[in-house]
Amino acid sequence: MRIEGVELDFGSYPALRDVSLDIAGGELVALLGPSGSGKTTLLRVIAGLNSPHRGAVFFDALNATSLSVQERRVGFVFQNYALFKHMSVADNVAFGLKARPRASRPPKREIAARVAELLELVQLEGLGQRYPAQLSGGQRQRVALARALAIEPRVLLLDEPFGALDARVRKDLRRWLREIHKRTGLTTVFVTHDQDEAMELADRVVVLNQGRIEQAGSPAALYDRPASAFVLSFVGEAVALPVTVKQGHVSLGGRELHVDAHNLRDGQARVFFRPADIAIAGAGPSALEGRVEALRRTPSGVRATISIDGSDQRLEIDQALENAAEVGAIVPLSLSNARVFAHGQAEYEDAGEGI
Numbered sequence: 001m002r003i004e005g006v007e008l009d010f011g012s013y014p015a016l017r018d019v020s021l022d023i024a025g026g027e028l029v030a031l032l033g034p035s036g037s038g039k040t041t042l043l044r045v046i047a048g049l050n051s052p053h054r055g056a057v058f059f060d061a062l063n064a065t066s067l068s069v070q071e072r073r074v075g076f077v078f079q080n081y082a083l084f085k086h087m088s089v090a091d092n093v094a095f096g097l098k099a100r101p102r103a104s105r106p107p108k109r110e111i112a113a114r115v116a117e118l119l120e121l122v123q124l125e126g127l128g129q130r131y132p133a134q135l136s137g138g139q140r141q142r143v144a145l146a147r148a149l150a151i152e153p154r155v156l157l158l159d160e161p162f163g164a165l166d167a168r169v170r171k172d173l174r175r176w177l178r179e180i181h182k183r184t185g186l187t188t189v190f191v192t193h194d195q196d197e198a199m200e201l202a203d204r205v206v207v208l209n210q211g212r213i214e215q216a217g218s219p220a221a222l223y224d225r226p227a228s229a230f231v232l233s234f235v236g237e238a239v240a241l242p243v244t245v246k247q248g249h250v251s252l253g254g255r256e257l258h259v260d261a262h263n264l265r266d267g268q269a270r271v272f273f274r275p276a277d278i279a280i281a282g283a284g285p286s287a288l289e290g291r292v293e294a295l296r297r298t299p300s301g302v303r304a305t306i307s308i309d310g311s312d313q314r315l316e317i318d319q320a321l322e323n324a325a326e327v328g329a330i331v332p333l334s335l336s337n338a339r340v341f342a343h344g345q346a347e348y349e350d351a352g353e354g355i
């Protein structure tokens with residue numbers, strides 16, 4: 001599947017801006033981003049529920065941009081995708097097949113066999129004669145998935161399918177969805193704002209921000225090589241400290257940090273790192289210093305609150321019990337895997353900024 005230069009405005013509000021994405025056959029892709037970033041809109045464009053103002057959607061060589069939902073043969077499941085209340089589970093699952101025009105409708109026997117097969121796949125065998133009201137939330141979503149699969153869709157689209165369920169059921173369903181994906185081999189795109197869900201499930205994660213793709217990559221690539229300050233701060237906790245860049249040299253409060261900044265212009269920037277990537281250093285040269293402001297015992301050691309010299313940031317760093325520094329001590333700090341991004345680049349607002 002290929003999405004090419006898709007733009008979509010709601011009135012004057014651009015919900016999708018120049019979105020292009022290739023999805024390989026059989027891939028399991030997550031659309032991840034904060035509320036309002038355009039995830040659902042992009043999914044609806046793929047389904048044919050929204051028409052883009054510019055750009056195109058291809059299924060292999062087929063330009064599907066002007067095809068209807070039915071013609072596209074997509075299966076979708078939404079967060080609260082209401083099942084037909086007055087229909088049994090089996091009839092719900094069979095719906096897409098029974099609704100086909102006579103010429104392409106499978107015979108009754110075949111439909112019944114397919115329904116039984118699907119109920120087994122979603123582990124609801126024997127529950128075909130129940131009604132939706134007699135099922136749990138998780139079971140209902142599994143029926144919705146079986147219904148989406150019944151039409152043998154080209155792609156499966158899931159919009160926060162487990163969003164309304166409690167944490168434990170969600171976890172079980174995630175594992176189960178991965179299993180179903182393995183068994184069916186269907187190209188699957190799912191929307192989530194939960195980064196753990198995206199990282200745990202997907203082969204590839206597409207990070208959206210304000211209608212644009214910030215980065216599309218494997219979970220490892222997003223963690224290890226974030227393309228922007230936004231991605232870094234959205235997929236995991238990050239600390240940001242203001243720095244100055246001059247001729248490729250980065251300094252924090254007058255001390256030089258050994259961080260790559262060759263592609264940055266002179267001026268203000270920010271250095272980002274994960275909380276686990278700063279430590280109290282042993283002997284030897286160190287770029288950063290901090291002052292121990294407070295100490296607190298933890299089950300396995302001591303957690304020190306450190307104010308970083310040259311910034312007004314405070315961080316918590318865990319230390320081993322036997323070599324914990326004292327309150328008031330000035331300690332050298334070592335920093336690894338730090339990345340510098342230009343000031344003013346969008347950053348995820350809720351990101352951790354120290355303590």
Ligand SMILES: Nc1ncnc2c1ncn2[C@@H]1O[C@H](COP(=O)(O)OP(=O)(O)OP(=O)(O)O)[C@@H](O)[C@H]1O
Binds near residue numbers: 015038039041042
């Ligand atoms: N039918 C509509 N009319 C007007 N604006 C809309 C419509 N649907 C979505 N929008 C706007 O488009 C933007 C993208 O919405 P979308 O639902 O795609 O975001 P999302 O990333 O799925 O968010 P969430 O996680 O909250 O569901 C939002 O600012 C939203 O307010």
